[in-house]
Amino acid sequence: MAEIIENDQLSRAQAARQTETASQLRTRRTVLAALRYLAILIVVFILVFPFAWMLLSSFKNQIDITTNRNLLQFTPTLQNYHNVFQQQNYLQYLFNSFLVALASTVLSLVLGLPAAYGIARFHANWLGVVLLTARIIPGITFLVPWYIIFGRLGLLGSYWALILSHMLVGLPFIAWVMIPFFESLPHELEESARIDGATHFGAFFRIALPLAVPGIITASIMAFIFSWNNFMFSLVLAGDDTRTLPIAIFNFLSYSSVDWGGLMAAAVVITLPVLVMTLFVQRYIVAGLTAGATKG
Amino acid sequence: MRRTLIFILVLALVTTLGGALVQAQDDNALVAGVSDEFAGTELRLIFANHPWNNAIQQLLPQFEAASGITLRVESYFEDQLSQRLQIGLTSGTTQADAFMFRPLQEGKLFASNGWVEDLSEYVTRDAEWNWEDFQTATRSTVTFDDFLYGIPIVTEREMLYYRADIFEENGLEPPATLEELEAIAAQLNNPDEEFYGVVIRGRRSPAVTQFSSFLYSFGGDWIVDGQSGLDSPEALEAYTYYGNLLRNYGPPGTVNMSWPEALAIFQQGKAAMWIDADVFYANVIDSTQSVVADSVGFAPFPEGPAGANQYNVTSWALGMNAGSPNKDAAWEFIKWATSAPVVLELQQRGTPGARQSVWDSPEGLSGFPADYAEVVQLQSARGVGYDRPTVIRVGEARDIVGAPIVTAIEGGDVEAAVREAHEAFNAFLETDG
Numbered sequence: 001m002a003e004i005i006e007n008d009q010l011s012r013a014q015a016a017r018q019t020e021t022a023s024q025l026r027t028r029r030t031v032l033a034a035l036r037y038l039a040i041l042i043v044v045f046i047l048v049f050p051f052a053w054m055l056l057s058s059f060k061n062q063i064d065i066t067t068n069r070n071l072l073q074f075t076p077t078l079q080n081y082h083n084v085f086q087q088q089n090y091l092q093y094l095f096n097s098f099l100v101a102l103a104s105t106v107l108s109l110v111l112g113l114p115a116a117y118g119i120a121r122f123h124a125n126w127l128g129v130v131l132l133t134a135r136i137i138p139g140i141t142f143l144v145p146w147y148i149i150f151g152r153l154g155l156l157g158s159y160w161a162l163i164l165s166h167m168l169v170g171l172p173f174i175a176w177v178m179i180p181f182f183e184s185l186p187h188e189l190e191e192s193a194r195i196d197g198a199t200h201f202g203a204f205f206r207i208a209l210p211l212a213v214p215g216i217i218t219a220s221i222m223a224f225i226f227s228w229n230n231f232m233f234s235l236v237l238a239g240d241d242t243r244t245l246p247i248a249i250f251n252f253l254s255y256s257s258v259d260w261g262g263l264m265a266a267a268v269v270i271t272l273p274v275l276v277m278t279l280f281v282q283r284y285i286v287a288g289l290t291a292g293a294t295k296g
Numbered sequence: 297m298r299r300t301l302i303f304i305l306v307l308a309l310v311t312t313l314g315g316a317l318v319q320a321q322d323d324n325a326l327v328a329g330v331s332d333e334f335a336g337t338e339l340r341l342i343f344a345n346h347p348w349n350n351a352i353q354q355l356l357p358q359f360e361a362a363s364g365i366t367l368r369v370e371s372y373f374e375d376q377l378s379q380r381l382q383i384g385l386t387s388g389t390t391q392a393d394a395f396m397f398r399p400l401q402e403g404k405l406f407a408s409n410g411w412v413e414d415l416s417e418y419v420t421r422d423a424e425w426n427w428e429d430f431q432t433a434t435r436s437t438v439t440f441d442d443f444l445y446g447i448p449i450v451t452e453r454e455m456l457y458y459r460a461d462i463f464e465e466n467g468l469e470p471p472a473t474l475e476e477l478e479a480i481a482a483q484l485n486n487p488d489e490e491f492y493g494v495v496i497r498g499r500r501s502p503a504v505t506q507f508s509s510f511l512y513s514f515g516g517d518w519i520v521d522g523q524s525g526l527d528s529p530e531a532l533e534a535y536t537y538y539g540n541l542l543r544n545y546g547p548p549g550t551v552n553m554s555w556p557e558a559l560a561i562f563q564q565g566k567a568a569m570w571i572d573a574d575v576f577y578a579n580v581i582d583s584t585q586s587v588v589a590d591s592v593g594f595a596p597f598p599e600g601p602a603g604a605n606q607y608n609v610t611s612w613a614l615g616m617n618a619g620s621p622n623k624d625a626a627w628e629f630i631k632w633a634t635s636a637p638v639v640l641e642l643q644q645r646g647t648p649g650a651r652q653s654v655w656d657s658p659e660g661l662s663g664f665p666a667d668y669a670e671v672v673q674l675q676s677a678r679g680v681g682y683d684r685p686t687v688i689r690v691g692e693a694r695d696i697v698g699a700p701i702v703t704a705i706e707g708g709d710v711e712a713a714v715r716e717a718h719e720a721f722n723a724f725l726e727t728d729g
Contacts, residue, residue, distance in 0.1 A: 062585040066560040148387045156391060236383050240370040250373040254345035255612075256575040258556050
């Protein structure tokens, strides 16, 4: 009897201990989860704060921007956006940026995709390295020769000068993202296409390209953003009516005054299209970025 | 009744026509001396984002009509302008025939590389245009070893902005000497209320230009006989004074301030005095930017032991590309843009020019607030023609001579910092040019 009671007590104690550890575990998990969310919040705050500040400031006048009162205490104004689109010719600059980014990305794809495929399939690694040197050499090195060449060709200030120069960034990038992508595609698919009578090009166009779409989208988005944000090449090679947004934003700075509100509104205008675009194709970017990594 | 009506109508018609005629004559006066011998030429101009640019853009059609020259203008922010010009001029392509540039920042570099045309012969061509009319200090800014590398278009001087309301409340007059400046700054400084005696730039490189007037007024100079002048007792005194003034009576964080920060503090009503270039007056009296717009006073730079030696410089000049195929047409444009009627017109629109005759005429001052005009007129007739060391690699030099400013504001060992800067500056001068 006594034994039974003892056993009973023992098991009860055990059970109690078990529930205790279980609840301990639960609290620990809750604490960990809370910490995790806290960490996420901190990171998000740090990342988002400048954007929030930019957005808020774009609706403020100069006095409210430079004051050290409460960040949220101001009378909103649309004057800055009015300046961006009416006083400054931002629609033109938006168009320029779109045109140059789109054209340089498309041309980079046209040249870069076959190149990447060729390098991947025929193991022409040295060619890949040659492409990479274009990225390793600092961009500014190219500027003076380009300036002279484009000047002689009469292309200075034209869209072509911008598109071609932006391809220097886009083309190697696209090729380098796509090389591992093509390498990871199974050989057999193209081989069977070849057996069925397709040429090398046919196999590339009909089999490899469709399979590589996620990678292509990632690479294109990145190339587009590089071009969209490019400052140095556009500064030197653009003309007055072909200048792109990152150059045009400096119109709000002048010798003895800085129009902070206009600057912020212009920054919003520059950021928004890319932000929206990136949100839409985000899942491709993630898929594309990891695709090369998992090849075995 | 009817007759009166007709009479009034006719009168109105005549006055309108007459007015238009007078207007037309006025407009013609702006382009009176312009020749049309270069009709059909296209000139490419690169300008900075600057009030001068905004103002002259409105006059360009008149020049184009009178001369038959087509103008193509591009505008950039000053740093971009500098980069673009340097790449364009290095590569020898003729992207621009004439351009705006900062003589004190880029002039010597452009001149020593042969990028800009020597204009000393051009200015003698037309006596009526009158080169002698340009103020001496501003002419000295654009000349170096008899090489004239630009025609002054915008001038600036260091001045004192102060809160007239607060000065009046305390029964104070704006400081006439640097001693008084320090005393008033001490009296009005109230850090507990976030109100400071004085704000001036304190960041290493940007502070150099505003410190220069202090240096000259204590009797020092950057370069003496080709050697660094920083080891003089006067220079040490100036650095020490500047540092003490800002450390004791300036806002916190002064060593991170260039003009946008200092300006914002004054505009927000957080400082009793601000010392900087006189070009900023429009920003402080604009009520959309400044909460103290209605209570700003202007005063000359205070006198130091060696006198009132504020800088008085050509901040912007028009230069001509030495490789331009259209030099004579470019000169026709530069000559017009710097002619007395145009300078007067631009000055009336708020851009201080370099012509003495314009400063001497009442019309020349009409574009400015009266008290401001008085100070600028006084200061434009005197002063030193450079606000930074006149060397080729200006950026590097500014970093060297600016270092003791930071040390002084932070309360460090000024003497050691100045000695170090002196040696570094001497080494720099040996390799510069």
